[in-house]
Structure formats: C-alpha cells, structure tokens
Amino acid sequence: MKCFSAFVVCILLIMPNVAVGQTLYDELGQKQGIENIVEELLFNIADDRRIRHHFAESDLTRVHQMLSEQICELTGGPCVYSGDDMVTSHTGMGVTRADFNALVECLQLALDTFEIPVGAQNRLLALLAPMHHEIVGL
Amino acid sequence: MKTRMKILASLLPVVLSCALVAPVSAEGGRLLATGGVTMIEGAAGGGLVPWAVLSSYAEEDEWGGTVAVSQADVNDFRLSVMGVSVNYRNRLELSFAKQTFNLTTIGGDLTQNILGAKYRLGGDILYGQMPQISLGLQYKENTRFGLPQAVGAQRDSDIDAYLAVSRAWLAGPFDRTWLVNGTVRATRANETGLLGFGGDLNDSHELLAEVAVGVFLHRSLALGVEYKQKPSNLGFAEESDWSSLFMAWFPSKSVAITGAYVDLGEIAGLAGQEGFYLSLQASF
Structure with a gap:
C-alpha cells in the first residue's frame, strides 16, 4: 500500500492545475495558431517517407484549409467544417493502422514545435482518435 | 555477489549496442510506449505485471522484438533477469526470460527459465470501443x-x-494520458516460481489479481504503480503480495529505461524486502 500512497502523493504534487475557462481552441492559438500547426503538420508529412505517398496526389492547399477548419470546429472554435465526411475522404486510400499512427506522430511534432502544452496536446488527440475506424482500412 | 554484477555489467554493452543498431529498423507502426516495457518474466508489461500490450512497436503488418536486462535489489535478495521477445503482427508475442535470484544474506542462488506466449484476442490499447x-x-x-x-x-x-x-485514456484526469491494466492469473508458483510450484499447504492453481495504473507526465515519461497478489503454498514461510512504484522513460522507440521502488514484503521468512529496480530495454 506504500507504493499506492506514494503514487497518489506524486500525482498531486506533480500535476499542474488544469487550465480553467480556456477552450482547447484558445490553447492552440485560435484560428491562426491552428493554421500554423496544420501547416507544420503538412511539412512533417512531406518529410515522412512512411506516409507522404498518401498525399502525393492531394491539393495541399485544400487539405490545409479542410484540416484547419475541422480542428477549429472540433476544438470549439467559430468554424464550420465544409469538407467531406471522414469515410468519404479516405475511401480507397488504403490507410493502415501504422499510417494513422505515423500521422499522429507528425502532428505531435508539429504541436511540440509551437510548444503546445501536454494537456492540450492530449485533449486534441482524444478528439481525433475516435475517427480511427472512419479512416483506417478503407 | 560481485560476479553477478559483473555478468549484468557485461550484458549492458549488448543491450546498448542493440539500442544503437535498432534505429535502423525501429520504425514500428505503433505509438511511443504502447509496447510497455519488459517485466520480470520477459513479457511486455510493467515491472511485476504482464499487461495486455504486446512487446516492441510492431503493428498488424510488421514484426518486432525486444532485448532487456533488469535487476531488483532488496535487503536480502537480488533478482537479475535477461529477457528477449518477438512480436509477430501485434498478434502474438513470444518471450524468454532467464532469472537468477541471489540469496545475498543466506547464500546461494535460485534460477528459473520462463518461456512465454501472449496472444492478443482483440481490442486495442488506444482506438475503438x-x-x-x-x-x-x-x-x-x-x-x-x-x-x-x-x-x-x-x-x-x-x-x-x-x-x-x-x-x-488519451486525455484522462489532469489532461494526462492514463493506462490501466488488470490481469487475472492462474498459478501455483511459489515466489513467482523461483521456489518451485505447489507446496505442502496447497498444490492447485489459484486465480490471483494483478493491477497496474500509470500516468504519462509527457508522452515519453510514465509514472505508475503495480500490485501483484501471490499464493502462499509453502508452510515454511508465508508469501507476501508484491508492489512497485515505477518510472519508465522512453527516449525513443529504440530504448526504454525503467526505475522502480519495489516492496516485496517477506520472502523465505525474511521481512522488509524493499529496494530498487532498474531495467534497460532495447526494441527493434
């Protein structure tokens, strides 16, 4: 039981107070911040030989706009996603589980670049993870 | 005592060189830390408990593996473990561990080999329901x-x-990623098998619980706690449940370093077996 008590004490000492009153949209730097993050994400993907082939035929300006809109809306920003649903936009791409994870890693690096706090990173990933089954294996 | 340290020390270069070579192929398709670390019986898990995760970073169309050395030093005993594992398509994990339990006060060694297989029945650590x-x-x-x-x-x-x-949970309490694992084990191993199997008090398998809870302070650094129930089959000395408080650091997908405080209770009549655990793992 000593270990459990020590664990609880550590958690209470280490954990910062969760930001109150700030939406995730704010924490990501609102519209401009999200657009910067998505741009960095696309640069990271272009450098990633595991997944860049999936974007070879894509209109990257449109991908940038759609992803930014989608993240803006998901995180509570004043945007309306105008693109196709996830199943439609990924059918035929053959995205594997490993590809999905590679994209998550590219996004994590982009979030690191803009020094987005760990808590906000986790909240964003938790919003995106449920799309896994609408993207992978189609 | 000294020789045991020397053996462990001589294994370190092997692990470290594996870690240096590993980046060439360590492009496994799973996210950082999702393979856990090598537990004392060679399976993927924490330190004491085997988890449902499979070793390395192999995804469904890949294979991978790990090599690890670990040591736990408590007041009157020292456990040294060498473990290897392979993961085929994130479906089947095969592992081998060689344990040496040095009775530093009493004198002598207990030794055990463990061949393990773990099959992922279904589900996923992160995605889906x-x-x-x-x-x-x-x-x-x-x-x-x-x-x-x-x-x-x-x-x-x-x-x-x-x-x-x-x-x-990607964003659990405090907006941190949390991992919870529950394991039910059927066993009649005395001190995990180091003191043989079955005894004068009980000679049949019992169902025992093992749990782990961890929180990722950052995606490369986890703090966690484990608890492992144990049977008590031998009349000569009562056996204690084990627990640990661990910190695992994943500087890259190639290397993981785990340190822990372990509380092993009473072993072979000697109480107060507390001490420290260190484990180094290379993944490929």
Missing part, C-alpha cells in the same frame, strides 16, 4: 531444484495462464 485483451501462457522451469524441494515445493516446472485487459 474495446480495450486490448490478451491471453498469456508461461512455462516456468527451475534450473536448480534442491532448495525449492527442501522447503516443500512439489515440482520444478509448471504453467501459469493469465488474461490481461489494458486500456489507455
């Missing part, structure tokens, strides 16, 4: 049975079976 569920088997064999036999162990080899369920 279902948590990751795996079934594991461990064939354990004492390589020196004299002492276990003398204290009442009934046999020198046996099979443990376990069912493990693991799930991570």
Whole structure:
C-alpha cells in the first residue's frame, strides 16, 4: 500500500492545475495558431517517407484549409467544417493502422514545435482518435 | 555477489549496442510506449505485471522484438533477469526470460527459465470501443531444484495462464494520458516460481489479481504503480503480495529505461524486502 500512497502523493504534487475557462481552441492559438500547426503538420508529412505517398496526389492547399477548419470546429472554435465526411475522404486510400499512427506522430511534432502544452496536446488527440475506424482500412 | 554484477555489467554493452543498431529498423507502426516495457518474466508489461500490450512497436503488418536486462535489489535478495521477445503482427508475442535470484544474506542462488506466449484476442490499447485483451501462457522451469524441494515445493516446472485487459485514456484526469491494466492469473508458483510450484499447504492453481495504473507526465515519461497478489503454498514461510512504484522513460522507440521502488514484503521468512529496480530495454 506504500507504493499506492506514494503514487497518489506524486500525482498531486506533480500535476499542474488544469487550465480553467480556456477552450482547447484558445490553447492552440485560435484560428491562426491552428493554421500554423496544420501547416507544420503538412511539412512533417512531406518529410515522412512512411506516409507522404498518401498525399502525393492531394491539393495541399485544400487539405490545409479542410484540416484547419475541422480542428477549429472540433476544438470549439467559430468554424464550420465544409469538407467531406471522414469515410468519404479516405475511401480507397488504403490507410493502415501504422499510417494513422505515423500521422499522429507528425502532428505531435508539429504541436511540440509551437510548444503546445501536454494537456492540450492530449485533449486534441482524444478528439481525433475516435475517427480511427472512419479512416483506417478503407 | 560481485560476479553477478559483473555478468549484468557485461550484458549492458549488448543491450546498448542493440539500442544503437535498432534505429535502423525501429520504425514500428505503433505509438511511443504502447509496447510497455519488459517485466520480470520477459513479457511486455510493467515491472511485476504482464499487461495486455504486446512487446516492441510492431503493428498488424510488421514484426518486432525486444532485448532487456533488469535487476531488483532488496535487503536480502537480488533478482537479475535477461529477457528477449518477438512480436509477430501485434498478434502474438513470444518471450524468454532467464532469472537468477541471489540469496545475498543466506547464500546461494535460485534460477528459473520462463518461456512465454501472449496472444492478443482483440481490442486495442488506444482506438475503438474495446480495450486490448490478451491471453498469456508461461512455462516456468527451475534450473536448480534442491532448495525449492527442501522447503516443500512439489515440482520444478509448471504453467501459469493469465488474461490481461489494458486500456489507455488519451486525455484522462489532469489532461494526462492514463493506462490501466488488470490481469487475472492462474498459478501455483511459489515466489513467482523461483521456489518451485505447489507446496505442502496447497498444490492447485489459484486465480490471483494483478493491477497496474500509470500516468504519462509527457508522452515519453510514465509514472505508475503495480500490485501483484501471490499464493502462499509453502508452510515454511508465508508469501507476501508484491508492489512497485515505477518510472519508465522512453527516449525513443529504440530504448526504454525503467526505475522502480519495489516492496516485496517477506520472502523465505525474511521481512522488509524493499529496494530498487532498474531495467534497460532495447526494441527493434
């Protein structure tokens, strides 16, 4: 039981107070911040030989706009996603589980670049993870 | 005592060189830390508990593996472990561990080899509705049975079976990623098998619980706690449950370093077996 008590004490000492009153949209730097993050994400993907082939035929300006809109809306920003649903936009791409994870890693690096706090990173990933089954294996 | 340290020390370059070579192929398709670390029986998990996760970073169309060395030093004993594992398509994990339990106060060694298999029945640690569920088997064999036999162990080899369920929450309490694992094990191993299997008090498999809870302070650094129920089959000394408080650091997908405080209670009549655990793992 000593270990459990020590664990609880550590958690209470280490954990910062969760930001109150700030939406995730704010924490990501609102519209401009999200657009910067998505741009960095696309640069990271272009450098990633595991997944860049999936974007070879894509209109990257449109991908940038759609992803930014989608993240803006998901995180509570004043945007309306105008693109196709996830199943439609990924059918035929053959995205594997490993590809999905590679994209998550590219996004994590982009979030690191803009020094987005760990808590906000986790909240964003938790919003995106449920799309896994609408993207992978189609 | 000294020789044991030397053996462990001589293994370090092997692990470190594996870690240096590993980046060439360490492009496994799973996210950082999702393979856990090598637990003392060689399976992927924490330190004491096998989790439902499979070792390395192999995704469904890949294979991978790990090499690890670990040591736990408590007041009167020292456990040294060498473990290797392979993961085929994130479906089947095969592992081998060689344990040496040095009786630093009493004198002598207990030794055990463990051959493990873990099959992912379904689910996923992160995605979808279902948590990751795996079934594991461990064939354990004492390589020196004299002492276990003398204290009442009934046999020198046996099979443990376990069912493990693991799930991570990306943004759990404090907006941190949390992992919870529960394992139910059927076993009659004395001190995990180091003192043989079955005894004068009980000679049948019992169902025992093992749990782990961890929180990722950052995606490369986890703090966690584990608890492992143990049977008490031998009349000569009561056996204690084990617990640990661990910190695992994943500087890259190639290397993991785990440090822990371990509380092993009373072993072979000697109380207060607390101490420290260190484990180094290379993944490929």
